[in-house]
Amino acid sequence: MTIKRDYYEVLGVGKSASSAEIKKAYHTLALQYHPDRVAPEKKKESGEKFKEISEAYAVLSDANKKNQYDQFGHAGIDGRYSAEDIFRTTDFGSIFEDFGLGGVFGNLFGEGQTRKQRRYSRGVDLEYVLPITLEDSAGGCEKKISIYHTVMCPVCKGSGAEAHSKKKKCPQCHGRGQVGYNRGFFSFLQTCDKCGGKGEIIENPCQRCKGRGKIKESSNIFFKIPAGVDKGTSIRIKGKGEAGELGGTSGDLYVVIDLKKHSVFTRQGSDLYTEMFVSFPILALGGEIEVPTLDGGKVKMKIPAGTPGGKIFRLREKGMFSLHHRGLGDEYIKVKVRIPGKLTSRQKELLAEYASISFDNIGEGKENLFEKLFKKNR
Ligand SMILES: [Zn+2]
Ligand SMILES: [Zn+2]
Numbered sequence: 001m002t003i004k005r006d007y008y009e010v011l012g013v014g015k016s017a018s019s020a021e022i023k024k025a026y027h028t029l030a031l032q033y034h035p036d037r038v039a040p041e042k043k044k045e046s047g048e049k050f051k052e053i054s055e056a057y058a059v060l061s062d063a064n065k066k067n068q069y070d071q072f073g074h075a076g077i078d079g080r081y082s083a084e085d086i087f088r089t090t091d092f093g094s095i096f097e098d099f100g101l102g103g104v105f106g107n108l109f110g111e112g113q114t115r116k117q118r119r120y121s122r123g124v125d126l127e128y129v130l131p132i133t134l135e136d137s138a139g140g141c142e143k144k145i146s147i148y149h150t151v152m153c154p155v156c157k158g159s160g161a162e163a164h165s166k167k168k169k170c171p172q173c174h175g176r177g178q179v180g181y182n183r184g185f186f187s188f189l190q191t192c193d194k195c196g197g198k199g200e201i202i203e204n205p206c207q208r209c210k211g212r213g214k215i216k217e218s219s220n221i222f223f224k225i226p227a228g229v230d231k232g233t234s235i236r237i238k239g240k241g242e243a244g245e246l247g248g249t250s251g252d253l254y255v256v257i258d259l260k261k262h263s264v265f266t267r268q269g270s271d272l273y274t275e276m277f278v279s280f281p282i283l284a285l286g287g288e289i290e291v292p293t294l295d296g297g298k299v300k301m302k303i304p305a306g307t308p309g310g311k312i313f314r315l316r317e318k319g320m321f322s323l324h325h326r327g328l329g330d331e332y333i334k335v336k337v338r339i340p341g342k343l344t345s346r347q348k349e350l351l352a353e354y355a356s357i358s359f360d361n362i363g364e365g366k367e368n369l370f371e372k373l374f375k376k377n378r
Helices: 007-011 019-033 038-059 064-073 074-078 085-088 091-101 106-110 115-117 134-139 280-285 347-356 360-376
Strands: 124-133 141-152 167-169 179-183 186-191 201-202 214-225 234-238 253-259 265-269 273-279 287-293 300-304 312-315 329-338
Touching: 007 019, 007 038, 019 038, 019 360, 038 064, 038 085, 124 141, 134 253, 134 300, 214 234, 214 253, 273 280, 273 287, 280 287, 280 329, 300 312
Parallel strands: 124 253, 273 329
Antiparallel strands: 141 214, 167 201, 179 186, 234 253, 265 273, 287 300, 312 329
């Protein structure tokens, strides 16, 4: 067993490298190790190196694979993608065109695989972004989504052939699905254009799927969302991606959670934040207010005498369920001073009287401030 090096280390870039930096790093290394550009005695060694950097680039240049790798390391990639799948979505073309060099991937990953694996390849994974409410996330919920994807043809069961129709070996590739030619140390393999890589030719293609073995259709998919999911949480639904080739396993569907904005609360991890206006007399004298909670209820909260505006109170365990800590977060309430827009004449009278016997009125405060400034600047 060989131990794989970290992909970022292989390309010599940092974990926060931009896609342009990753491409540039690969460009430079590929130019250095491309088998067409090294001395004959170094071909084997640089071929290995070339494969290593190309695999690192294939993963880090694909947003999904990169995300998977960043979260789970090599296990996240090797567990989900065959060697062929790793390279499938990568656009090496433009890079090698610049050098006037050919791609060398045919035999890099083709070798170890049997013909069967190649022909019956797994379907592609799909991603679906689902916006949900904070309430849905807090309590967990069940959802139904409708997706348009390919499924195995129900008539021919994925074979692509009409019932009782025979398949014959492709005369061009003799059933191998690929045709090869050699160039220096590397042999190149190309998908056979006559049979499309299947190695067989169907005499009477299935009428329903036109020989493709799969059809496009809408499916309703039901699934559970666990309590506590946050923006970006990805839920895997096995086998609901695109159908595989010729009856191969279907890919998976990844439902990625997006959170809708809430009218009262904002969320940070498992904690909730909100603001409430409280009247000056309650803040000054102390009292009790009612605070909303995410379950739609209200909780009484004590305000101590002399509470300044902007103070933040915490209600324990009134936040979200946390997927990581298996407990409840807290709710934080920031109190703000409410200044009434209109006052009755009686209220004005009382406030004016209050002001006349208070020592913390604005005039005095200002004087002090000016005095301080004056002293400091002398
Ligand atoms: Zn069919
Ligand atoms: Zn063929």
